[in-house]
Amino acid sequence: MQIKVTINEKMMELEAPYDEFLMDTLRRYGFLSVKKGCNTGSCGLCTVWLDGKPVLSCSVLSVRVNGRNITTIEGVQKEAREFADFLVKEGADQCGFCSPGFIMTVLAMKRELSNPTEEDIIHYLTGNLCRCTGYQGQLRAIKKYLGVV
Amino acid sequence: MRIVNQPISKIDGMDITTGKPVYTDDLAHGHELAVKILRSPYAFARIKAINLEKASRIPGVECILTYQDVPKTRFTMAGQSYPEPSPYDRLILDEYVRYVGDEVAIIAAVDEKAAEKAMKLIKVEYEILEPVLDFEKAIGHPSVVHPEGDVTVNMDIGMDKTKNIASSCKIEVGDVEAELKNSDVVVEGTYYTQAQAHAMMETYRALTYFDHNGRLTIVSSTQIPFHVRRIVARALQIPMGRVRVIKPRIGGGFGGKQTASVEVFPALVTLKTGKPAKIIYDRRETFACTTSRHAMRITVRLGADKEGNIKAIDMQALSDTGAYGEHAPTVFAVAGYKTLPLYGKARAVRYMGHAVYTNKMPAGALRGYGVTQGTFALESAINELAAKLQMDPAELREKNIIREGDAHPVLGETPEGKPVVLASSALDRCIKRGKELIGWGEKYPRKVVSDTKVRAVGMAITMQGSGIAGIDTASAVIKLNDDGFYTLLLGSTDMGTGSDTTMAQIAAEVLETTMDKIIVHAADTDISPYDTGSYASSTAYVTGNAVIKAAEDMKKKIIEAGAKLFGVDSEEIEFDGEFVRAINKHQSLSLDEMARRLISGEGKLQLVGTGTFGGDTSPPPFIAGFAEVEVDTETGKIDVIEYVAVVDCGTMINPNLVRIQVEGGLVQGIGMAMYEDVKYSERGKMQTDTFMQYKIPCRKDIGKITVDFEPSYEPTGPFGAKSVGEVVINTPSPAIAHAVYNAVGVNIRNLPITPEKVIMGIMEKK
Ligand code: FES
Ligand code: FES
Numbered sequence: 001m002q003i004k005v006t007i008n009e010k011m012m013e014l015e016a017p018y019d020e021f022l023m024d025t026l027r028r029y030g031f032l033s034v035k036k037g038c039n040t041g042s043c044g045l046c047t048v049w050l051d052g053k054p055v056l057s058c059s060v061l062s063v064r065v066n067g068r069n070i071t072t073i074e075g076v077q078k079e080a081r082e083f084a085d086f087l088v089k090e091g092a093d094q095c096g097f098c099s100p101g102f103i104m105t106v107l108a109m110k111r112e113l114s115n116p117t118e119e120d121i122i123h124y125l126t127g128n129l130c131r132c133t134g135y136q137g138q139l140r141a142i143k144k145y146l147g148v149v
Numbered sequence: 150m151r152i153v154n155q156p157i158s159k160i161d162g163m164d165i166t167t168g169k170p171v172y173t174d175d176l177a178h179g180h181e182l183a184v185k186i187l188r189s190p191y192a193f194a195r196i197k198a199i200n201l202e203k204a205s206r207i208p209g210v211e212c213i214l215t216y217q218d219v220p221k222t223r224f225t226m227a228g229q230s231y232p233e234p235s236p237y238d239r240l241i242l243d244e245y246v247r248y249v250g251d252e253v254a255i256i257a258a259v260d261e262k263a264a265e266k267a268m269k270l271i272k273v274e275y276e277i278l279e280p281v282l283d284f285e286k287a288i289g290h291p292s293v294v295h296p297e298g299d300v301t302v303n304m305d306i307g308m309d310k311t312k313n314i315a316s317s318c319k320i321e322v323g324d325v326e327a328e329l330k331n332s333d334v335v336v337e338g339t340y341y342t343q344a345q346a347h348a349m350m351e352t353y354r355a356l357t358y359f360d361h362n363g364r365l366t367i368v369s370s371t372q373i374p375f376h377v378r379r380i381v382a383r384a385l386q387i388p389m390g391r392v393r394v395i396k397p398r399i400g401g402g403f404g405g406k407q408t409a410s411v412e413v414f415p416a417l418v419t420l421k422t423g424k425p426a427k428i429i430y431d432r433r434e435t436f437a438c439t440t441s442r443h444a445m446r447i448t449v450r451l452g453a454d455k456e457g458n459i460k461a462i463d464m465q466a467l468s469d470t471g472a473y474g475e476h477a478p479t480v481f482a483v484a485g486y487k488t489l490p491l492y493g494k495a496r497a498v499r500y501m502g503h504a505v506y507t508n509k510m511p512a513g514a515l516r517g518y519g520v521t522q523g524t525f526a527l528e529s530a531i532n533e534l535a536a537k538l539q540m541d542p543a544e545l546r547e548k549n550i551i552r553e554g555d556a557h558p559v560l561g562e563t564p565e566g567k568p569v570v571l572a573s574s575a576l577d578r579c580i581k582r583g584k585e586l587i588g589w590g591e592k593y594p595r596k597v598v599s600d601t602k603v604r605a606v607g608m609a610i611t612m613q614g615s616g617i618a619g620i621d622t623a624s625a626v627i628k629l630n631d632d633g634f635y636t637l638l639l640g641s642t643d644m645g646t647g648s649d650t651t652m653a654q655i656a657a658e659v660l661e662t663t664m665d666k667i668i669v670h671a672a673d674t675d676i677s678p679y680d681t682g683s684y685a686s687s688t689a690y691v692t693g694n695a696v697i698k699a700a701e702d703m704k705k706k707i708i709e710a711g712a713k714l715f716g717v718d719s720e721e722i723e724f725d726g727e728f729v730r731a732i733n734k735h736q737s738l739s740l741d742e743m744a745r746r747l748i749s750g751e752g753k754l755q756l757v758g759t760g761t762f763g764g765d766t767s768p769p770p771f772i773a774g775f776a777e778v779e780v781d782t783e784t785g786k787i788d789v790i791e792y793v794a795v796v797d798c799g800t801m802i803n804p805n806l807v808r809i810q811v812e813g814g815l816v817q818g819i820g821m822a823m824y825e826d827v828k829y830s831e832r833g834k835m836q837t838d839t840f841m842q843y844k845i846p847c848r849k850d851i852g853k854i855t856v857d858f859e860p861s862y863e864p865t866g867p868f869g870a871k872s873v874g875e876v877v878i879n880t881p882s883p884a885i886a887h888a889v890y891n892a893v894g895v896n897i898r899n900l901p902i903t904p905e906k907v908i909m910g911i912m913e914k915k
Pocket of ligand 1: 035036037038039040041042043044045046047056057058059
C-alpha cells in the first residue's frame, strides 16, 4: 500500500505492506535511529512522535499513519544533542541502544509537562526500559536539563 | 593525573545516544538473505525424518539446511581462550534436539516472510524422548542428555556424561570436617539461585558476507570477536585465516554476548550460498534460545567459635548447565574461587560439586559468572550465623574478612608455590562507610512503622576478580599519524561500558596528550591486536595494562626518533606530549611537525607502539552492600527503600562511568533478587520469553540508590585500578534477603524473593 506521510518535516510517499508496523517501515526507509527491543510493546525503544505525541512505532501499523506527521530523532537533532550532552556528562550513555527512544520521550515530556517533579519524571518515563544504567544517571541528567531541583 | 581519574565524557556518547547508525543491523545493506531457525517443540527428541519438499518450493527460498548438511565436528559456543574448558558438545544442527527451542533447520530466503512461510511447511518426524527437567534429578536420570559418543574435552573437567554430569570441581584447603567438629556453632542452609536472563536491549544478531578476497566476514554484536573467529572456523571446518569478525557498537552484553549464540547460522548460509546473510533474533529467541545464568543449589555449612571466629566454610554445589556445557566448568568453579577467600580467617574451606546437563536452554556467562550465585549462598549463611551467634552481622564480618596483605591459597599460587597475597583491599572501609550511609546504628535490625509495616536493614559483601590470571591476555597498538595524533587499536569490546573511552584516557595520560588526539579503533580481527575480549571483568585491568605498555613504547620511540632527527643521544631528548626537545641544543620540534617528517621520505619511519599484558593474579574488587526494605506483614510485599553500595575498585579510571556501572549492576542485581526468574513449563517450554512475563526492573521498581567509593590502590593495576563491571551485581540478593529476615524473621533461601514466599514464611511462623 502506498501512504503519504510527513517525516521530519519532509513529505514522503512510502510503500508499506498492510501488515507492516511503522517501526519496520521507518527502518526500511533509512530512519535507522529507530530501534526495536521487544515484540510486545514493553520496552519503549521504538518511540517516535506521531503528530508530536510519543508513540510506540512497533505497535502502530504503517497504513494507519497515512497523512500524518512523524518525527524521529533524526528530525530533532539539535534538541536531542542538547539533552544528550547532559546524559553524556553524567556517564549515563551506556550502550546507547535505548537512547533514541528514551530521548524522544524526554523531549516530549519537556513539551508536555511544566515543572515536573522527580515523581512526574519517573512516571512519564516508566515505559522506557534501560538495562545498562540503572536509571539513576538518566534521572540526574534530566533534572539538570530541566533545571529540576 | 590529568586525564585518568577524571569524569571524561564517552567518546562515542553523543553519536550513540542521538541515533547514528552504528549497530550491527544498521550496517546491513538490506539485501542479505533473511535467516530463520526452525526450532524443536520438544525438550528432548531424536529427529527421525525431515521433509523439505513443500518448504523448498516457496518462492524466494534460497536454502534449507538440516543436520545432514553441517560438519560433524563438535564445538562449544563459549567464548573462552583456547583450549576452552567448556566441552565440545554441540553441532550446528544435530540429530538430537535437547531443549524446546533447540535448532532443527536453518532457512534462508530473500526476505523474512518467505523464510517464515517455508519454515511452517517443513515436516519433521520426531522420536520423543523423556526429558531431564529437574536439575536435582539429573545425575543418574534414566535419560542421558548427551548420548552421542563424540563429545570431547580439552582437559579433565570431571565430565561423566552417562550420568549427565558435565563437569565436576573440588577446591579444598585444610580439614573442613575436623574444623566443623571443633566449632562451637555450626549453621547449615541450602540456597537456590534462579536462572536469570541478560535482557540486553539489543537482541542477538549477526550478518555475514564474503569480502573481495573471498573471506567470510562476520559483523556481529559480540563481546568476543577473536573467539568468534575461532569458534566459527571450527564449527564450519574452515581455516581461521578465512574468517574475519567485525564488532560495531553493541547494544549491551552482560556476558550473553560472550557466547557465540548466533554467528554460525548465517555464516553457514553464506558459505553454502555465497550470498550475504543476516540473522536477527527476536526477543522470544533471545530469551528462550540463547543462554541464561546457571541456576544453582548450594548447601553451605559454617563453623565458628562463640566469639564469632569463623573456622570452616563448606559449600556443596550443583549447577544447571542445561542442554549444552557453555561455561559450565568455569562458572561452577568461580562460584567457589571468588567467595571462599572473603573470610580469610577460616582455617579450612571447601567448595565442590557438579554442573549437570538438563533438557533446558543452555546456561552461560552472565555478569557475576557464578560469584553472584556463590555470594547469595555464602552471605546468606553468614547472616544466619550472625543471628545464631546473636552478633551484629557487620561485626562478624569485620572480625573475619580477608585484609590487605593477607595471603590466601584460594586466591592462587605464586611461582614459588606460596599462596597469593591480597595486594589491595579497602573492604573494611567499605563496610564502615556503608554502615554510616544506611544508618546501620539506628536502623539495625528493624523499626516497626505501623501495624502492618516493618522496615529493616540487611547487608552482604562480595569480591570478584580482574581478568583471568594466567589466561586472559590483551594487546594494544598505538600508531602515530602524520598530523601528530594517534590511533589506538584495541581488540576489547566496549559494549556500552565506555571502555574505548577509558582506554583512550590511559593512553592520553601516558602520552601526556589530550583526548582529542587519540582515535580508538575496536574491534576487527583483521586489524585489531589480539584481545580475549571484554568479559571476566578484564578490560580495565588487562587491556588497560596493555595500553600503558603500548603508550610507553610509543613514547620511547618518539624520543628515539627525535634523537635521530636532532642527531643527539636519546638521553638528551625530552618529550612533553607536545614538543620534542634536545635539552642542550635548545632545539625543539612539535609532535605534528615531527610526525610529518618521520612519515615522509626524510624519516621513512612509521612509529608504532605495542604492548601485551596478561595478569599473574586477578586482583579482586570489593563491595559492601546494604539494603533497607519495608515489608508489608499482611501481604508480604517488599519495597526497597534504599540500597547503599560502597565500592573498592581501586583507582577509578573514569569516576562517572564507574558510578553508572555500579548503579546499573545494582539494579540488575535488585532485579535478580526480587523480580527476575526464568521459568519453564512442566514439559520444558520456557514460559518467560517476553518482557511481559519476564520482568526486569523499570524506573519505579527500585528505591533510592546510593553509591560511594573507598578506593584502595592496586599495585598491579593500571594507575591502581581494578575491575568493577561484575562485582556490582552480587550483593543485592543476599542483602535484601537479610533485610527481609530482619523485618519479619523469614529466611528466603530461594531466589527471587517474592511477596508470596515472604507471606508463606510469615504464615508458617505463626
Ligand atoms: S520495540 Fe519494544 S516497545 Fe516497541
Ligand atoms: S544504555 Fe543500554 S539499554 Fe539503556
